Structures are given as C-alpha cells and as structure tokens.
Amino acid sequence: MTPPNTMNRRRFLGTSAMALGATSLGLAQSAQAQSNLTVGFIYVGPKDDFGYNQAHAEGAAAVKAMSGVTVLEEENVPESQDVQNTMESMINFDGASLLFPTSFGYFNPHILEVAPKYPDVRFEHCGGLWTEGNPTNAGSYFGYIGMGQYLNGVTAGHATKSKKIGFVAAKPIPQVLNNINSFLLGARSVDPTITCQVIFTGEWSLAVKEAEATNALTDQGCDVITCHVDGPKVVCETAAARDAFVCGYHADQSPLAGDKYLTGAEWNWASIYTDMVSKTMAGAPIDNFVRGGLADNFIKMSPLGPAVSDAARAQFEATKAEIIAGGFAAIKGPLKDNKGNVIAAEGQSFVETDVAIESMGYLVEGVIGSTS
Amino acid sequence: MSITFPQKATGSPVAAQLVARIALRAEAVLIPVGALLAGFVAFSLFLLFLGKSPVEFFALVWKGGFSSAFSWQNTLSRVAPLVLAALCVALPARLGLVVIGGEGAIVLGGLAAAVTGTLVVGLPSAMGMVLMAVAAMCLGGLWIGAIGALRIKRGVNETIASLLMAYIAIALLNHFVEGPFRDPASLNKPSTAPIETALQVGDMPFVAAHWGVLAGIVACLLCWVLIERTTIGFAARIAGDNVRAAQIQGLPVSKLVIGFTALGGACAGLGGYFEVAAVHGSANASLIAGYGYTGILVAFLARHNPLVIIPVAVLLAGFEASGGLIQRRMDLPDATVLVFEGMVFIIILLSEALYGRLRIFNPGLRGAS
Numbered sequence: 106m107t108p109p110n111t112m113n114r115r116r117f118l119g120t121s122a123m124a125l126g127a128t129s130l131g132l133a134q135s136a137q138a139q140s141n142l143t144v145g146f147i148y149v150g151p152k153d154d155f156g157y158n159q160a161h162a163e164g165a166a167a168v169k170a171m172s173g174v175t176v177l178e179e180e181n182v183p184e185s186q187d188v189q190n191t192m193e194s195m196i197n198f199d200g201a202s203l204l205f206p207t208s209f210g211y212f213n214p215h216i217l218e219v220a221p222k223y224p225d226v227r228f229e230h231c232g233g234l235w236t237e238g239n240p241t242n243a244g245s246y247f248g249y250i251g252m253g254q255y256l257n258g259v260t261a262g263h264a265t266k267s268k269k270i271g272f273v274a275a276k277p278i279p280q281v282l283n284n285i286n287s288f289l290l291g292a293r294s295v296d297p298t299i300t301c302q303v304i305f306t307g308e309w310s311l312a313v314k315e316a317e318a319t320n321a322l323t324d325q326g327c328d329v330i331t332c333h334v335d336g337p338k339v340v341c342e343t344a345a346a347r348d349a350f351v352c353g354y355h356a357d358q359s360p361l362a363g364d365k366y367l368t369g370a371e372w373n374w375a376s377i378y379t380d381m382v383s384k385t386m387a388g389a390p391i392d393n394f395v396r397g398g399l400a401d402n403f404i405k406m407s408p409l410g411p412a413v414s415d416a417a418r419a420q421f422e423a424t425k426a427e428i429i430a431g432g433f434a435a436i437k438g439p440l441k442d443n444k445g446n447v448i449a450a451e452g453q454s455f456v457e458t459d460v461a462i463e464s465m466g467y468l469v470e471g472v473i474g475s476t477s
Numbered sequence: 478m479s480i481t482f483p484q485k486a487t488g489s490p491v492a493a494q495l496v497a498r499i500a501l502r503a504e505a506v507l508i509p510v511g512a513l514l515a516g517f518v519a520f521s522l523f524l525l526f527l528g529k530s531p532v533e534f535f536a537l538v539w540k541g542g543f544s545s546a547f548s549w550q551n552t553l554s555r556v557a558p559l560v561l562a563a564l565c566v567a568l569p570a571r572l573g574l575v576v577i578g579g580e581g582a583i584v585l586g587g588l589a590a591a592v593t594g595t596l597v598v599g600l601p602s603a604m605g606m607v608l609m610a611v612a613a614m615c616l617g618g619l620w621i622g623a624i625g626a627l628r629i630k631r632g633v634n635e636t637i638a639s640l641l642m643a644y645i646a647i648a649l650l651n652h653f654v655e656g657p658f659r660d661p662a663s664l665n666k667p668s669t670a671p672i673e674t675a676l677q678v679g680d681m682p683f684v685a686a687h688w689g690v691l692a693g694i695v696a697c698l699l700c701w702v703l704i705e706r707t708t709i710g711f712a713a714r715i716a717g718d719n720v721r722a723a724q725i726q727g728l729p730v731s732k733l734v735i736g737f738t739a740l741g742g743a744c745a746g747l748g749g750y751f752e753v754a755a756v757h758g759s760a761n762a763s764l765i766a767g768y769g770y771t772g773i774l775v776a777f778l779a780r781h782n783p784l785v786i787i788p789v790a791v792l793l794a795g796f797e798a799s800g801g802l803i804q805r806r807m808d809l810p811d812a813t814v815l816v817f818e819g820m821v822f823i824i825i826l827l828s829e830a831l832y833g834r835l836r837i838f839n840p841g842l843r844g845a846s
Contacts, residue, residue, distance in 0.1 A: 183763070
C-alpha cells in the first residue's frame with residue numbers, strides 16, 4: 106500500500122514535459138484529444154451528505170460547468186459487485202471514458218478487476234492506493250488533509266475555555282489517527298495543556314452513534330468538537346445544539362452550525378477534477394499517482410466563522426502561510442504517544458508527505474482514547 | 478404454498494375436482510403476477526406524481542436489466558447472494574418462522590471463509606475451496622440455527638432475535654477484521670489477508686457471472702426437493718401449518734425448527750463464501766452490502782417456494798441492475814428503486830389475504846366474504 110514515490114501535483118506539472126518517455130512512472134497512454142468527454146462519478150453514500158461524498162459531488166459540479174463535458178453521477182453504490190457493474194454500465198450504456206469511483210474501498214478488487222477490460226477508459230480513484238504493477242489506465246489521487254485538521258486545531262485552541270476538545274472518529278486507521286493527532290497538536294500550538302478526547306464509532310456512517318458520541322464529549326466538558334466520519338452533519342448539528350464550537354471536515358458545514366462554526370478542513374476536488382478533465386480533453390496524460398496539500402489546492406479551509414478571535418485569526422493565517430510555504434511538520438520531536446512511547450526524538454520531524462505518516466498507529470500524548 | 482382443501486363436490490366429482498385443481502394452480506400463479514402488476518401501476522402513479530414518465534422508467538429497467546448481453550451479465554452477477562439470502566428466509570418460513578437476519582450469516586460466512594482461506598495454504602486448492610465453503614456454511618448455520626434454538630428452547634421471538642443477531646454479527650466482523658485477523662498491510666481499509674489466487678472462484682463459461690449463481694440455483698433445487706419430496710419436508714410443512722397438530726402427531730418440531738433455520742443459515746453463509754472467494758478476495762466491511770435484506774423481499778415475493786426464488790431473484794437483480802441507469806438518465810434519487818421494491822412488496826403481502834377468497838379460483842366457495 107505504501108506508494109513507491111510521492112509525486113505531488115506541482116512536481117508532476119514540472120516534469121510533465123518529459124512525460125511522454127517516462128513509462129516507468131506508468132503514465133497514461135496518450136489518449137486522443139477528445140472534444141466531447143463523458144465523465145462518471147460514483148459515490149458510496151448520498152451526494153448531499155455534507156461530507157465525503159458531497160465534497161466529491163462539488164467537484165463533479167465544477168466539471169459539469171466545463172464545456173464539452175457530460176457528467177454522470179451515481180450515489181449510494183456499495184463497495185461490492187455493484188460498483189463493478191456501475192462502472193461497466195457507465196462505460197457501456199453512456200460511453201463514459203473517464204471515471205471517478207470515489208470511495209476508498211472501490212479500488213481493490215473492483216477497479217483492479219474492471220480496468221484491464223476497458224483499456225481505453227481512464228479510472229481515477231480517490232485514496233492514493235495505486236502502486237507499480239497496477240493497471241496503467243488506473244490512477245489514484247489523495248490530499249494531505251491532516252494539515253487542515255491542524256489548522257482546525259489552532260482555531261479550537263483559541264476557542265476552548267475548558268481546555269478540553271473532542272473528536273468523533275470512525276475507525277482507528279492511519280488517516281483518521283493522523284487527523285486526530287493533527288487536531289490536538291494544532292490546539293497545543295496555542296496552549297500545551299489542552300487535551301483531546303476521542304470516541305471511535307466503529308463505522309463510517311452511523312448517525313445514532315455519532316450523536317451519542319458528540320453528546321458524551323460535551324457531557325465531559327469538551328467545548329470544541331470535530332470529526333472524521335463520512336457525513337459530519339449529525340456531529341456538527343448535535344455539537345452546535347449543545348453549545349460547543351464546531352470545526353468541520355470534508356465539506357463546508359457552516360450552514361449546520363451557524364455562529365458556532367470556527368472553520369473546517371475541506372477537500373478541494375473542484376480544482377483537481379477540472380484539471381484532470383482538461384488534461385484528458387487535451388489528450389495529455391495524467392500521472393498515476395497524484396497527491397497534494399493546501400499548497401497544491403487539494404484541500405482548502407472553510408472561511409473563518411464569527412466566533413474566531415483576532416488572535417486566533419492571526420495565528421491561523423500565519424500557520425497556513427507556513428504550511429503553504431512547505432516543510433511544515435505537525436509531528437515533531439520531542440513527542441511521545443499517549444502510552445509514553447517516543448514517536449519523535451528531539452530534532453526529528455515528519456512532514457505531511459513522509460511515508461511514515463501513512464502507517465501511523467498511535468495517538469499522541471494529550472489525546473485521551475485508545476486505538477484498540 | 479397451495480394447500481388443497483377438500484372441496485364440496487357438485488355435479489360430476491371427477492370434473493369438479495379437475496376444475497378445482499386447475500383453479501388452485503391458476504390462483505397460485507395469477508395472484509402474485511396480478512400483485513406484481515398492481516405494484517407496477519401503483520409505482521407508475523408515484524412517478525406521475527413526481528412528474529416523471531413511467532414508460533421511460535420501465536424502458537430503462539428493461540434496458541439496464543435485460544436488454545443486452547451486458548445487461549444480463551449485470552443482472553446475473555447480482556443473483557447469487559440474493560438467491561442464497563432468500564433461502565435463509567424461505568426455509569424457516571416453511572415452519573412459520575420469520576427470520577430476517579440473513580445478513581448476519583452472510584457476513585460471518587464471509588469471515589469464516591476468508592479466515593479458513595488463510596489456514597488452508599499448502600493444501601490442494603480444490604480441498605481448500607471446499608473447506609472454506611464448509612466453514613462458511615457451518616458458521617452461518619450455527620448463527621441462524623441458534624435463533625431457531627432460542628425460539629424452541631426459550632420462546633424468543635425469532636424475527637427480533639435474528640435482526641439483533643445480525644447487528645452482533647456485523648460488530649463481530651468489524652472486531653475480527655480490525656483486530657485479531659487484520660492483515661497488517663491493510664492500512665486504511667482493515668481486511669483479512671487476501672486469499673490465494675488458486676482459491677478464488679472464477680466466472681462460469683459463456684456467462685460473465687461467477688459460479689455462485691449456479692451454486693445458488695442448485696441450492697434452490699435441493700431445498701425444493703427437501704421440502705416437497707421428502708418426509709422431512711412434509712413434516713416441516715405440517716409443523717408450519719399447525720404446530721400443535723404436528724406436536725400431537727409426534728413430529729420432532731424442535732429438531733425441524735433448528736434444522737431448517739440452520740440449513741437456511743448455511744445457505745446464507747455459502748453466499749458469504751462466494752462474496753469473499755469470487756468478489757472481494759478477503760473479508761472486510763464491504764461484505765455488509767445489504768444482500769441479506771433484499772433476500773427477504775425475494776423470499777416473500779416467491780412465497781417461500783425455492784423454485785420460484787430463482788426467477789424472482791433474477792427479476793429483482795434486474796431492477797437493481799437498472800437502478801444506476803435510472804439515477805443517471807431520469808435524474809431520480811437512488812432510493813427510487815427501493816420505493817419501487819417497497820411498493821411491490823407491500824402489495825404482494827396484501828395479496829396474501831386473497832388466497833382462498835376469490836370465487837373464480839375456488840368454485841366450491843360459497844358466500845365467503
């Protein structure tokens with residue numbers, strides 16, 4: 106699963122001139138320039154979930170606005186035989202030649218199964234799973250959204266009065282753990298005494314447990330809540346109703362939390378999708394493995410809410426500029442995990458692109474909760 | 478099921494009996510077909526209310542589900558889990574039990590198959606495949622059989638128990654997949670270790686659907702023989718019609734209930750095996766795809782007749798195969814097909830009340846309300 110190289114979008118743009126000869130990177134076969142392109146988007150949940158799927162649907166909407174492009178969308182497609190059928194149906198019935206199956210679980214085995222059958226169709230998967238040896242007409246992309254949670258943490262650190270912040274998480278997997286750790290470390294950059302209580306619901310989408318977890322966190326005195334579940338709607342509304350501040354995730358949830366919304370870590374798929382579609386239409390290749398962060402427009406932050414103080418805004422903007430400049434690390438020594446093991450020694454740091462982040466299995470000191 | 482009540486003979490007894498028999502056969506076919514058509518009509522009204530064309534809807538169902546080789550591939554590839562999940566409902570139903578938790582047996586069957594798959598490395602692949610399937614059927618059978626046992630030994634309502642046990646099964650799957658059996662390489666999507674290529678089930682010749690479809694059809698045939706052509710099946714039908722009468726007759730009702738629920742669970746477990754061996758290659762949360770619940774619909778539409786389950790499953794799979802096309806072409810939400818299925822389901826259930834009450838099918842009936 107660990108990618109062989111971390112070619113991000115900027116580096117890719119820089120090297121795309123020599124792309125034609127660079128077969129070792131598994132670049133896309135040079136497609137004919139297409140005047141009319143049919144693009145299919147497949148979502149695992151409802152496309153208006155105020156979350157993961159909505160973020161992709163917003164990207165699809167941006168593609169829809171381009172001329173010469175027909176957009177197909179299908180929502181609530183399970184990660185089973187269904188998604189294989191949906192992909193083939195979009196290709197066979199609607200002539201789609203560029204597909205965005207957006208759920209993490211669509212890649213293996215489903216895209217790997219279907220892609221070799223349709224060599225003229227391009228499969229772009231969200232999740233960063235493509236490795237050398239996978240079909241060359243498939244590719245994957247993902248964003249370093251941990252930095253967005255770090256910035257969420259900065260606003261949370263300024264807003265909290267109880268010095269306790271809360272995180273509703275789906276599953277203890279590396280991507281989620283990185284978000285939890287980043288959120289707390291962002292808050293601790295404001296005040297190192299802040300702690301973060303985490304509750305794992307065990308499922309990507311389980312509204313009842315998400316509401317219970319949010320209530321439990323506020324009951325314990327957490328006054329800023331964020332989350333990493335597929336649809337943050339329930340968490341945001343529940344937290345705001347309990348008078349806690351909210352930091353968003355995936356998409357802009359400010360309509361759900363009103364004045365209690367501080368900011369949010371959002372995907373910026375519109376920028377990535379329009380870029381990939383214009384490349385395809387121009388007959389230019391797309392790299393099989395694309396990643397990026399704030400600087401590359403893979404992620405963005407929701408506009409700061411009215412409750413964000415001037416001091417918080419200043420630190421938020423300064424940190425954001427530092428992240429965009431590059432080389433910023435949330436995980437840096439000296440740092441221990443919440444069981445006392447040393448993660449980073451003095452002087453050691455892990456930037457967002459570091460492969461060690463991809464297999465993160467710990468919660469940092471100050472996070473109250475356990476991965477198992 | 479068609480129970481032939483002795484009819485009051487009028488006129489020539491032979492001719493009247495023949496007419497009555499034909500009428501009962503006709504009743505068994507025409508009532509469900511009529512209910513299906515009534516469901517289509519009700520759903521068409523719903524579509525008209527939404528300002529959409531029912532003609533376009535049914536044309537797309539045809540196109541997406543049945544019109545071309547690709548449509549058939551799309552449809553058939555969904556049939557296997559539906560047929561096996563439906564048997565998990567239909568078999569206990571012949572004993573009068575409403576078991577709706579087949580989803581639990583599917584996910585646990587899948588888990589058992591995937592874990593066995595990692596243990597049988599080194600054995601001949603045919604033996605490994607059989608062991609995986611047996612493990613899946615055993616765990617599925619134990620799971621649903623336990624619901625039958627709870628019903629018989631403790632009087633626990635099997636409907637509620639099976640539903641709640643399905644939640645427990647899903648929690649167990651998540652626990653084992655994210656804990657003891659997790660492949661360390663599966664970072665962001667916790668899964669068991671992938672099974673070897675030699676243990677994977679491929680597609681059938683000429684049909685782009687895996688062997689699970691054939692296994693499902695064979696399972697339906699065997700279950701039909703069991704129910705309709707064996708003394709065990711006869712005893713089960715008696716117990717399903719009138720449990721007190723069966724007990725007075727000395728039929729082993731407890732064993733029948735536990736046996737039929739376990740057999741149903743084994744079928745669903747086999748469905749889980751094929752999901753792992755033919756589709757996913759390992760066990761993970763993707764196994765929770767809702768086939769167990771669609772299976773309920775299939776079984777009820779088929780009136781728990783294993784032979785009828787096959788065409789009904791194909792029909793429903795075709796509806797589901799066209800769901801995407803309907804979303805994309807008619808700009809209708811994903812739930813449209815669910816609304817459609819729900820309407821058909823309710824009308825079919827309502828039509829159950831018509832059996833034996835329509836004079837056209839029951840010439841002996843006099844003055845029935």
